[in-house]
Amino acid sequence: MRRERFIAGNWKMNKGVSESLEFLDKFSVLLEQGEDIPDAVSVAIFPQAVNIVPMADHIRSRGVNILLGIQNVHWKPSGAFTGENSIPCAIEAGAKLALVGHSERRHIFREDDLWVSSKYLACLEQGVEPLLCVGETEEERNRGLTEDVIERQVSAVFSHDPGIMAEQERILIAYEPVWAIGTGLNATPRDAGECCAFIRELLSGLGGPSLADRSLISYGGSVKSSNSEDYLEQEEIDGLLIGGASLDPDEFYRIVCDAF
Numbered sequence: 001m002r003r004e005r006f007i008a009g010n011w012k013m014n015k016g017v018s019e020s021l022e023f024l025d026k027f028s029v030l031l032e033q034g035e036d037i038p039d040a041v042s043v044a045i046f047p048q049a050v051n052i053v054p055m056a057d058h059i060r061s062r063g064v065n066i067l068l069g070i071q072n073v074h075w076k077p078s079g080a081f082t083g084e085n086s087i088p089c090a091i092e093a094g095a096k097l098a099l100v101g102h103s104e105r106r107h108i109f110r111e112d113d114l115w116v117s118s119k120y121l122a123c124l125e126q127g128v129e130p131l132l133c134v135g136e137t138e139e140e141r142n143r144g145l146t147e148d149v150i151e152r153q154v155s156a157v158f159s160h161d162p163g164i165m166a167e168q169e170r171i172l173i174a175y176e177p178v179w180a181i182g183t184g185l186n187a188t189p190r191d192a193g194e195c196c197a198f199i200r201e202l203l204s205g206l207g208g209p210s211l212a213d214r215s216l217i218s219y220g221g222s223v224k225s226s227n228s229e230d231y232l233e234q235e236e237i238d239g240l241l242i243g244g245a246s247l248d249p250d251e252f253y254r255i256v257c258d259a260f
């Protein structure tokens with residue numbers, strides 16, 4: 001049986017409140033005119049943290065089936081961490097998901113594997129579902145290190161405490177090669193599918209085949225409506241994490257429809 005589909009938009013540092021609500025209005029009209037999102041497809045948006053409360057209110061009042069996530073969290077629930085987001089506060093605001101280890105956090109903000117793993121654990125302990133992002137840089141790919149990097153990033157989160165895996169219904173991971181993010185360059189669907197298959201093997205080794213089989217592994221990196229179907233056709237790719245193309249409601253809707 002096909003696993004559930006997971007389609008998520010990462011809005012990064014784009015859109016204020018009014019633009020975000022306008023997007024939701026347009027997106028819900030498209031859904032009303034077309035097909036509603038089936039239960040087997042989860043659609044999520046990661047807006048800027050300041051937009052979560054108004055968007056959550058809007059989603060509730062329009063009855064749209066979209067989950068909201070936060071782009072970055074701190075591992076402590078509260079304290080003197082100027083500029084960081086607390087998980088309990090994100091949940092209160094309406095976030096159901098949190099991005100952890102996105103390549104922009106790893107590379108621009110220098111988050112290392114230890115930080116990523118602390119944030120991931122904190123998400124589980126404090127009650128928001130983490131979406132772990134992994135992927136190699138162009139240099140690492142050219143040096144043939146893609147699988148080593150993925151393995152290191154996945155193991156950093158899961159290998160020191162097998163209990164983390166046992167407690168989870170499923171694991172959400174996005175394979176996002178750094179060189180494909182925001183560049184217009186794509187991993188071929190086949191390469192992306194092979195990396196997702198490799199991630200599932202790692203999960204199987206760490207947490208057992210049944211957890212690996214329930215887990216959802218997405219591809220991200222310059223996905224658009226013109227290539228989304230090619231990725232979703234790959235057996236091992238369960239979903240997509242979309243940056244630039246998710247900012248336009250028509251384009252995002254077209255990609256979401258490819259998952260139906």
Ligand code: PGA
Nearest residue numbers: 181182221222242243244
């Ligand atoms: P992109 O971003 O689709 O603009 O390449 C993907 C991401 O950063 O998650």
